[in-house]
Amino acid sequence: MFLSARRLLLRAALLCLLALPAAAETTTLTFLHLNDIYEHLPRNGHGGLAEIGTLIERERAAAPGPVFLTFGGDLISPSLASSITEGAHMIEIFNALRTDVAVLGNHEFDFGPEVAARRIAESRFPWLGANVLGPNGQIFGGAVATVMRQAGPLRIGFVGVLTQATALVSSTPGITFLPELQAVREAAAALRAAGADLVVALTHLDLEQDREVQRSTGVDLVLGGHDHDPAALLEGGVLLLKSGSDAYWLGVAELTVETLPGRPARIAAIGWRMIPNTGVPPSAAIAPLVAAVETKLDAALGERLATLAAPLDSRSATLRSREAAIGDFFAEALRAHLSADVALINGGGLRGNREYPVGHVLTRRDLVAEAPFGNVVMLLEARGEELKRLLENGVSEVENVDGRFPQISGMAFTYDPRAPRGSRVQAVTVGGRPLEPDRTYRLATTDYLQSGKDGYDLMAQLPVLVDASGAMLLVTVVAEAAKRAGTIALVPDGRIRALAP
Numbered sequence: 059m060f061l062s063a064r065r066l067l068l069r070a071a072l073l074c075l076l077a078l079p080a081a082a083e084t085t086t087l088t089f090l091h092l093n094d095i096y097e098h099l100p101r102n103g104h105g106g107l108a109e110i111g112t113l114i115e116r117e118r119a120a121a122p123g124p125v126f127l128t129f130g131g132d133l134i135s136p137s138l139a140s141s142i143t144e145g146a147h148m149i150e151i152f153n154a155l156r157t158d159v160a161v162l163g164n165h166e167f168d169f170g171p172e173v174a175a176r177r178i179a180e181s182r183f184p185w186l187g188a189n190v191l192g193p194n195g196q197i198f199g200g201a202v203a204t205v206m207r208q209a210g211p212l213r214i215g216f217v218g219v220l221t222q223a224t225a226l227v228s229s230t231p232g233i234t235f236l237p238e239l240q241a242v243r244e245a246a247a248a249l250r251a252a253g254a255d256l257v258v259a260l261t262h263l264d265l266e267q268d269r270e271v272q273r274s275t276g277v278d279l280v281l282g283g284h285d286h287d288p289a290a291l292l293e294g295g296v297l298l299l300k301s302g303s304d305a306y307w308l309g310v311a312e313l314t315v316e317t318l319p320g321r322p323a324r325i326a327a328i329g330w331r332m333i334p335n336t337g338v339p340p341s342a343a344i345a346p347l348v349a350a351v352e353t354k355l356d357a358a359l360g361e362r363l364a365t366l367a368a369p370l371d372s373r374s375a376t377l378r379s380r381e382a383a384i385g386d387f388f389a390e391a392l393r394a395h396l397s398a399d400v401a402l403i404n405g406g407g408l409r410g411n412r413e414y415p416v417g418h419v420l421t422r423r424d425l426v427a428e429a430p431f432g433n434v435v436m437l438l439e440a441r442g443e444e445l446k447r448l449l450e451n452g453v454s455e456v457e458n459v460d461g462r463f464p465q466i467s468g469m470a471f472t473y474d475p476r477a478p479r480g481s482r483v484q485a486v487t488v489g490g491r492p493l494e495p496d497r498t499y500r501l502a503t504t505d506y507l508q509s510g511k512d513g514y515d516l517m518a519q520l521p522v523l524v525d526a527s528g529a530m531l532l533v534t535v536v537a538e539a540a541k542r543a544g545t546i547a548l549v550p551d552g553r554i555r556a557l558a559p
Contacts, residue, residue, distance in 0.1 A: 082316040084326070085210045086123040089258070089311040090114055093130025093283030094163070094303035096137045096409075096430075098151065098348050101304065104336055107151050108348045110305040111341030113333055114155060117310060124209035127156060130283025130300065131163025131220065131262030134177050136409055136430035138423065139351050141533070142358055144169045144432075147351045149180045154344055157183040159205055161218030161260035162190055162198075163283055167228040168431050175199030186218025186260055189241035193232040204245050206254060211317050215249030217242055217277070218260040221267070221284060227511055238263060242275040250276075255323035256315065265289065265300075272298045278325060279311060290330045297328050308333045359423035363540040367547035370414040372428055377405035378459045381554040384408065384428070385465025387546060391539035392532065393467040396437045396524060398502035400468035400488055402448060403532075404512050406461015407433065407504065420546065422537055429533040433504040437524035443495040444516060445469070446483055451513045454479040456556075462512035467502075469493075470553040484557075504532055 092110065100106035118125050133152065134145020145166075152160075162185055166174050171192070178185050178200040188203035197203050204217045219242055222235040238261075246257045259277040261268055261284075268282045272293055280298040288302040288309065301309035314327035340348070370384040377385055385405060393401035410428040414420070440448070452464030453473045471486040486493040503517065505526040510518040540546060 082318050083211055085212055085315050085317070086121070087209055087212070087214070087256075087313045087315060088117065088121040088123065088125045089279065089281060089313075090117055090125060090127045091130065091281045091299060091301050091309040091311065092128075092305060093262075093301050094132040094286055095129075095148065095305055096132070097304045098137065098139065098147070098351055100335075104334075105304045105306045106335065106338075106340065106348075107155075107305055108340030108345040109338040110308060110335050111155055111344035112338050113308045113335060115341060117308070117333075124212075126158045126207070126209075126214070128216075128258075128260055128281050129157055129160035130260060130281055131161045132165040132283060133160070133163065134174070135165040135168035138359075138427045138430060139355055140169075141426045141430050141432060142354060143351075144173050145177050146180065147347075147354075149177050151344060151347050153180075153182045154347055157181075158207070159183055159216050159218075159260065160185050161262050161283065162187040162201060162220045163262040164221060164224040164228045167224060167230050167233070170229045171199060171231065171233060186216060187220055188217050188245045189219045189222070189236035189238055191234040191236065198233055203241075204249055206249065206252065212255045212315060212323060213253050215246070215252070215254030215257045216260060217245035217249065217257065218262075219271075220262045221264070229509075238267060239270055239275060242271055242277065246276050255317070256313070256325070268298055268300070269293070272296045279313065281309075281311065288332050290332065292328060295325065295328070297330060299330055301332070305335050307335060355423060359421060359426055361422045362419050363422065363425070363537055364420045364543050364546050366414055366416055366418045366420060367545050368549050369416055370418075370546075370548075372408055372410040372412055372414070374406075374409075374411050375459060377408050377465065378461055378463045379405075379456060380556070381550045381552070382465060383548040383550055384414075386467065386550065386553070387539075387548050388429070388532070388536050389465050389467035390548075391536045392435055392502045392504075394539065395530070395535045396435060396502040397500070398437060398468065399499040400445065400466065401502040402452070402464050402466050402507070403504055404452075404461055404507060404514075405463040405465050406512065407431065407506065408465075420540055422533075425533050425537050425540070429536070431506065433506045433532045434526045435524070435530055435532055435535055436503055436505055436508045436522065436526055438501045438503060438508065438517065439498050439521040439523060440501045441495065442488075442493045442497050442499065444520065445488075445499060445501065446486055446493060446495075447516055448514060449473075449483045449486065450480050451516070453482050454513065460512075462514070464554070466553060470555075472555045472557060474557045476557075476559060
């Protein structure tokens with residue numbers, strides 16, 4: 059009888075244990091995120107790819123669970139060295155960093171689709187582009203729409219999308235860009251159906267588009283690019299994180315995920331950090347790769363061209379809002395090279411974003427840093443009224459400091475920034491004489507603008523006198539002009555004047 063009672067007690071205890079809920083398994087996922095990398099060296103003590111390599115190594119070693127290194131687009135251009143390597147040096151470095159997954163950025167296409175496809179093939183990590191279709195209607199050039207990765211007990215799905223605006227700002231013949239939000243929704247649903255416990259969206263979109271992805275596509279985490287300021291926003295239990303640019307910060311997102319048999323995974327905690335890349339020693343694994351890039355650059359770009367007798371200001375805010383002496387210099391060199399009546403380039407095409415003091419010795423390295431896109435010069439014909447329309451486009455977004463703002467040679471104009479778009483340009487002169495609406499002028503520009511980029515659609519319709527196939531690189535034209543001059547003493551002369559409010 060005693061044994062029977064004991065058995066009953068043991069059986070009851072066992073039943074009680076079986077009735078207790080199973081303990082949830084907890085996994086902490088760490089996502090190390092970078093985006094928009096144009097420089098391989100530190101600048102003023104910030105950034106640097108050898109230095110970010112050290113931060114990545116530290117975070118991997120300290121993480122309590124699986125770690126993913128992700129990239130939010132814009133890698134192969136417009137870095138200084140990309141004018142020589144077409145971005146191959148960046149792929150080599152990001153292979154060595156052991157990148158897990160990246161999304162295509164608009165600057166991946168600056169050298170055209172063939173180069174982009176080569177860089178994708180050289181990568182030891184997948185590139186995502188769910189909304190980027192090649193001429194055959196399939197995902198472009200070796201990229202993929204999604205990938206699935208195992209992380210402990212979890213299956214993590216990644217989907218990536220690129221802004222449709224890429225068609226307007228880069229070189230994408232034959233490529234179709236589908237609506238971004240729809241592509242994320244469809245890919246996220248497919249990943250869930252394939253067994254993904256969590257879905258991560260890698261995006262190269264502006265902040266407002268990213269917030270729509272965050273709110274309305276059903277993903278669990280958004281790791282973005284395209285914007286150059288670091289940002290972290292948590293809304294509706296979904297974290298959106300961007301890491302600035304040029305590896306100035308390493309973004310870290312940490313998700314603690316609970317799993318129970320037969321139940322969906324649940325994010326129990328969300329954390330994030332932005333680690334500044336300042337005062338960090340270089341990684342022993344990455345430093346030799348960076349040094350090799352410098353050796354190539356020094357050999358190709360160290361040539362001394364001219365000494366500055368006046369300062370030059372290539373900061374983006376200057377070039378995109380008013381006449382700049384460096385814009386004058388580029389435009390003057392372009393006009394003289396093609397014996398044109400006028401020249402027009404976009405302020406956003408100069409990317410050095412720095413101030414050069416008096417006495418600075420200008421080198422080819424400086425000029426390639428200013429014009430890293432490999433644009434070539436072209437000569438067109440434009441009637442006077444067409445020139446005025448081009449100038450109207452150039453000042454149509456001045457209040458937004460847009461890259462279309464014109465830097466010019468051979469002409470001058472006044473505009474009213476308060477007037478409606480399309481009616482801002484007033485007095486225009488060419489060669490010191492009033493613009494003649496019906497007269498035909500020889501217009502020097504770049505292949506980028508001639509293809510209709512930055513809103514210059516009209517240029518694509520103008521007769522071509524010197525096409526891109528027979529032209530020189532803009533940076534070569536300017537370098538030759540600097541070398542001939544020996545000394546550069548340009549200052550803004552008032553060729554672009556805005557009426558005061």
